[in-house]
Amino acid sequence: MNTPLFSLEGRTALVTGSSRGLGLAIARGLAEAGASVVLNGVNEARLEETAAALRGQGVDVGTAAFDVTDEAAVVSAFERLDAAGKEIGILVNNAGIQYRKPIVELDSANWQRVIDTNLTSAFLVSREAAKRMLPRKRGKVINIGSLMSGLGRATVAPYTAAKGGIKTLTQAMAAEWAEHGVQANAIGPGYMLTDMNQALIDNPEFDSWVKGRTPSRRWGKPEELIGAAVFLAADASNYVNGQIIYVDGGMSAVI
Numbered sequence: 001m002n003t004p005l006f007s008l009e010g011r012t013a014l015v016t017g018s019s020r021g022l023g024l025a026i027a028r029g030l031a032e033a034g035a036s037v038v039l040n041g042v043n044e045a046r047l048e049e050t051a052a053a054l055r056g057q058g059v060d061v062g063t064a065a066f067d068v069t070d071e072a073a074v075v076s077a078f079e080r081l082d083a084a085g086k087e088i089g090i091l092v093n094n095a096g097i098q099y100r101k102p103i104v105e106l107d108s109a110n111w112q113r114v115i116d117t118n119l120t121s122a123f124l125v126s127r128e129a130a131k132r133m134l135p136r137k138r139g140k141v142i143n144i145g146s147l148m149s150g151l152g153r154a155t156v157a158p159y160t161a162a163k164g165g166i167k168t169l170t171q172a173m174a175a176e177w178a179e180h181g182v183q184a185n186a187i188g189p190g191y192m193l194t195d196m197n198q199a200l201i202d203n204p205e206f207d208s209w210v211k212g213r214t215p216s217r218r219w220g221k222p223e224e225l226i227g228a229a230v231f232l233a234a235d236a237s238n239y240v241n242g243q244i245i246y247v248d249g250g251m252s253a254v255i
């Protein structure tokens, strides 16, 4: 793995929402490629427990607990990282939530909560990261979109709106930053085995729908995002800008 093109030696990566699920798998993968990683989440106890487990496995890991929807908390988290000498060269905007309701039953508070956590957060955290990356003329921003960055589905309107926004926000970031050496790309996972989907995984009807519609005929495993994440974080992708790589067992190709 550690050929120069794919090596992350000497880089520090901040992965939001990495106390569990896809973010944790991505953080682990970036660390395996040589990066020092900073984990993030809101639940401090869970975050520290995850970090301690990784340290026990010899992973170079720090933590930054903050709510990605809280502008002041994001700004001060970056100030603390600066003070600790952590130069974030790779940012993965992964924190996100799901909320299922038909549009006519959806209240505006939950609409806003999903938009804030899945979309506005990427703006807030990337802005702080980019302020530091642009003067250095080097940096990689990876936004976690979804299969739903390219299509809408019933009962998840704010989620699909946010993930669609992630795709075009990534393009806007690339348009502004590529010439300054900072790249922005996205990953669009399909249906993955994480806490977020536990109720769906446990629902036999939904489980067989996913298996029936996914060309790979199965759910994705969190670690299956690592290849795309390391590629987009490493020099191997230096001329790739504003793209979304779907890691979805082929679902977006056929649905």
Ligand code: NDP
Pocket: 016, 017, 018, 019, 020, 021, 022, 023, 040, 041, 042, 043, 044, 046, 066, 067, 068, 069, 094, 095, 096, 097, 117, 118, 144, 145, 146, 147, 188, 189, 190, 191, 192, 193, 194, 195, 196, 197
């Ligand atoms: P999980 O629910 O398993 O984990 C969510 C993570 O995000 C946790 O670490 C959680 O921290 C953190 N988080 C949630 N809200 C905040 C917040 N306000 N501030 C900081 N951290 C927060 O989700 P997944 O791993 O399944 O999903 C990760 C990302 O991947 C999301 O953006 C999701 O939309 C996207 N995705 C997931 C798919 C899937 O099938 N699972 C498919 C496509 C995209 P804490 O532990 O503190 O709560």
